[in-house]
Amino acid sequence: MRSTANPKLMLMILSAVFAFLYIPISVLFALSFNEGGLPTAWTGFSVKWYGELFRNGDIMGAALNTLIVAVISTILATILGTLLAIGVETRRRKGHFLETIIFAPMIIPDIVLAIALLSFFSLLNFTMGLHTIIVSHVVFNLAFVCSVVRARLKTFDWSIVEASTDLGAPMPVTLWRVVLPVMMPAVIAGALLAFTLSLDEFIIAFFTAGAGRDSITLPMQIFAMIRFGVTPEINALAAIVMTVSVIILALSQRLNRGRLPGQ
Amino acid sequence: MTDRKPLYLMTPALVWLTAFMVVPCLLILALGFFRRGIYGGIEYTFTMENIALVFDPLYAGIFLKSAWIAGLSASIAVVIGYAAAYAIAAASPRRQATLLFFAVLPFWSNYLVRTYAWIVMLNREGLVAGIAAWLGYEGELPKMLYTESAVVIGLVYNYLPFVILACYAPLSRLNPEIAEASRDLGGGGWTTFRRVILPMTVPGIATGFVFVFVLSIGNFVTPALLGGGQFQMIGNLVYAQFLTANDWPFGAALSMFLIAIMMGLLTLQTFATERASGARREE
Numbered sequence: 001m002r003s004t005a006n007p008k009l010m011l012m013i014l015s016a017v018f019a020f021l022y023i024p025i026s027v028l029f030a031l032s033f034n035e036g037g038l039p040t041a042w043t044g045f046s047v048k049w050y051g052e053l054f055r056n057g058d059i060m061g062a063a064l065n066t067l068i069v070a071v072i073s074t075i076l077a078t079i080l081g082t083l084l085a086i087g088v089e090t091r092r093r094k095g096h097f098l099e100t101i102i103f104a105p106m107i108i109p110d111i112v113l114a115i116a117l118l119s120f121f122s123l124l125n126f127t128m129g130l131h132t133i134i135v136s137h138v139v140f141n142l143a144f145v146c147s148v149v150r151a152r153l154k155t156f157d158w159s160i161v162e163a164s165t166d167l168g169a170p171m172p173v174t175l176w177r178v179v180l181p182v183m184m185p186a187v188i189a190g191a192l193l194a195f196t197l198s199l200d201e202f203i204i205a206f207f208t209a210g211a212g213r214d215s216i217t218l219p220m221q222i223f224a225m226i227r228f229g230v231t232p233e234i235n236a237l238a239a240i241v242m243t244v245s246v247i248i249l250a251l252s253q254r255l256n257r258g259r260l261p262g263q
Numbered sequence: 264m265t266d267r268k269p270l271y272l273m274t275p276a277l278v279w280l281t282a283f284m285v286v287p288c289l290l291i292l293a294l295g296f297f298r299r300g301i302y303g304g305i306e307y308t309f310t311m312e313n314i315a316l317v318f319d320p321l322y323a324g325i326f327l328k329s330a331w332i333a334g335l336s337a338s339i340a341v342v343i344g345y346a347a348a349y350a351i352a353a354a355s356p357r358r359q360a361t362l363l364f365f366a367v368l369p370f371w372s373n374y375l376v377r378t379y380a381w382i383v384m385l386n387r388e389g390l391v392a393g394i395a396a397w398l399g400y401e402g403e404l405p406k407m408l409y410t411e412s413a414v415v416i417g418l419v420y421n422y423l424p425f426v427i428l429a430c431y432a433p434l435s436r437l438n439p440e441i442a443e444a445s446r447d448l449g450g451g452g453w454t455t456f457r458r459v460i461l462p463m464t465v466p467g468i469a470t471g472f473v474f475v476f477v478l479s480i481g482n483f484v485t486p487a488l489l490g491g492g493q494f495q496m497i498g499n500l501v502y503a504q505f506l507t508a509n510d511w512p513f514g515a516a517l518s519m520f521l522i523a524i525m526m527g528l529l530t531l532q533t534f535a536t537e538r539a540s541g542a543r544r545e546e
Contacts (some may be wrong), residue, residue, distance in 0.1 A: 005353035014354075014362070017347040021369050022424065024380035027390050031383065039388050080276040101280055107526065108288075109481040111498050113519045115505050116287035119294060119515070139283050142276055192287030200373040202484065207505070221373055226379050226488055230386060238376040248372045253364075 025242065032239040037232030040102065049236040059237065062215070063220035069130055069205070069217060070198040073137035078191040080138065081145030086179065088146070089153040105143035113139070114207035120207060128210030136208045137198045144197060145190035148256065152186035185255045192252035195247045294515035305511060313516035319491050320446030322500070327521070329496040332411065334480035336418035337472045343419070343425025344471055345464075351427070351433040363431060370424035378488050381417050382408060385489075415487040426471035427453045433464040461538070469535040473528045497521060 032050070036043030053059055088102065105113070117136050121128055160182070164174040180187070202219035209215045218223075218241065225234050298306040307456075316322060351362045369377060384390050385408040392404055407413060432456050437460065445455040479485075483498030495503075497517060504514025 003313075005349070007353075010350040010353050013346045013350040017343060017350075017423075017427075018365065020420070021366065023390075024384050025369065025372075025377070028376075028380045028383055039383060039390070041392075049516070080279055083272040084276035087269040087276075090272075091269040100287070101277070105280065105284060107525075107529075108284075109477065109521060111481050111483060111501055112288070112291070112349065112522060113284065114512060115501060115518060117283065118505060119285070119290055119511060120287035124387055135283055138279060142279065146276070200375075211473065213395065217335045219373065222373075222375050222379070223484070223488075224374065226382065230383055230389075235383070236514075238373075238379055242372040242376050245372045246368060248369075 025198035026030055028242075029239050032232065032235035033175045034232070039230060049232040050235055050240070053236050053240070056233065058216075059218075059221060059233075062216050062218045064218060065130060065214075066199055066218040069133050069137060070195050073134045073198050074195045075133070076138045077141030077145050077194045078187060081142035081190060082149050082180075082183070082187050082192075084142065085149035085153060086183075088174065089150055089156075094132055101144060106139040106147070110201075110203040114204045117204065118205055118207045127213040128208055129212060130209075132210065133205045133215065136204050137201060140201075141194035141198060145156060145187075145194050148190035148193060148242075149183060149186050151181060152256075156182065183233045187239075189252045192248050192255070196248045199248075200241070201243055287321055289442050291515045291518055294512055295519050299510050299512050310512075311361050313512045316509075316513055317520055322517075325495050325500055326497060328494065329498075332414060332418070332496065333476045336415050336422070336479045337475035339415065339425045340419045340423050340475045341430075341468055341472050344423055345430045345468060347423075347427045348430035348467070351431055352437070359435070363428070366427045367424045370421075374421060374484065375488075377421055379419050380486055381413065381420065381442050381489060385413055385416075408489065409493050411490070411494065413489040414486050414496075417485045418475070418482065421485070422475045422478060425474055429471035429474065430464065430467040434460075435468040437463060465539045466536040469532045471531040477528060479526045480524065 008227070029039045031039055033045050033047065034042055035046035035048065037049065084102065088098065113136075117139075121132050126132060156179075160178055161174055166169070169177070177185070200219060202217075202223060205217045206220055206223070209217070209220065222234065222237065225231070225237075266303075268487065296309055296311070298308050298310045298312070300306045317326070322435065325402055347366065351359055351366065354362055358361075382389075386392075387404075387408075389408075391407060395404055400451075441459060446452075447461045480496070481498045482496065483502045486492075486494070486496045486499055487502075497520075501514050501517050501521070504510045504517065
């Protein structure tokens with residue numbers, strides 16, 4: 001590969017692509033610190049737009065809702081997804097149908113799952129709100145946790161499980177005291193991934209939140225604000241949201257042996 | 264371990280997925296064949312009308328338009344993504360990991376925020392207009408935001424990291440000796456690329472293309488934000504049936520077609536991947 005490539009051309013391609021990827025984000029960050037708030041003129045460095053955010057009740061309420069949804073759905077998805085991963089990897093028979101069911105939540109278009117859940121909840125006369133968003137987020141979150149944990153289980157040394165069983169430990173004890181401690185980094189990496197996915201998820205939350213104002217999540221709030229154009233508050237909010245996801249994912253990546261989830 | 268114990272471990276998750284994914288999706292499948300009630304509800308009598316309505320010229324036009332935008336975005340993303348992946352794979356091994364990390368990083372931040380960044384770039388007082396003015400351009404700039412091009416740019420931008428990742432995988436596994444052999448046999452740089460490297464990396468291209476196409480054709484966020492509601496794509500149409508027009512059966516029928524297109528493309532992609540690996544074995 002290396003010998004066929006023209007180094008100057010390669011450098012040009014890389015610069016162009018990284019400029020394309022990072023200029024829009026950088027502009028957004030820079031503008032969030034612009035005192036005047038206007039995109040046309042730089043009037044000085046200020047963090048006042050960030051302060052503005054924290055005084056905005058709607059945004060703070062939405063942020064709290066998002067946190068509730070993300071925390072609860074991550075806990076549920078981590079438990080279900082980890083058990084599922086261990087179950088699937090210890091099974092001797094590999095079922096094609098089973099694999100499809102586990103893989104499906106990651107590839108179904110969001111909008112399809114969103115309307116399916118909306119129809120389902122309303123036909124059952126469920127009152128929708130934060131709880132229905134949580135239930136829905138667990139669906140795709142558990143699939144992602146499962147795939148991260150399974151990737152790690154592929155290199156798991158099952159002989160320690162045999163050793164534990166031979167020494168008389170019942171299966172739940174072996175899982176809790178032998179399998180889980182070894183798997184912990186992958187489980188936490190999966191949980192962090194699920195947490196950011198849930199923090200950022202918009203479409204499914206939008207459809208399953210119901211009509212009330214009190215179940216609006218942060219992405220829903222951002223969507224509503226963006227439709228009315230560019231404001232300095234959104235710039236600041238966008239910068240925070242982006243930084244938070246990137247930090248959590250960087251953590252997840254460290255735990256997951258230097259691989260970004262999905263890589 | 265016996266085969267029965269894993270079943271207990273899997274049960275909670277499988278029950279969850281069945282209740283909140285399989286059943287709701289089957290419901291959508293059924294809903295597409297029911298009649299719309301007079302007041303927007305659902306009347307439980309069998310009908311093929313919704314399916315037929317999808318082929319109505321008005322809606323078929325929206326399907327074609329969406330497919331065009333999705334296809335265009337996927338093609339552009341594949342060209343840029345492949346070039347980027349090629350350049351990354353050509354870097355020194357130590358650099359490759361870092362470059363790849365930074366290429367994928369934006370992909371894991373909020374989709375709405377990444378789309379919003381382009382509103383900031385493209386609006387009348389945005390960076391692009393600012394640069395044009397700074398360069399001395401004084402005339403009226405063509406409208407950039409709320410156009411079809413803006414939607415395509417947004418889609419390419421959002422999904423490019425995935426294409427880079429998909430194309431990098433086969434490129435990084437390529438054996439450099441194969442390219443050398445081609446050159447020793449008299450193949451020029453371009454011929455080597457076109458006849459040797461490109462065919463062996465088709466699976467990455469197919470995966471990247473299918474992924475961008477599938478996510479774009481059902482997208483409603485990007486057309487709503489960067490298209491400014493100027494034109495509809497299938498995603499917006501589905502959205503409208505469920506949240507404003509209250510015609511759920513028709514919305515369900517539309518999503519069935521979305522799923523059908525998706526499954527068709529995924530099958531094609533699997534086929535392309537298998538063919539490429541089959542060809543490799545024969546060599």
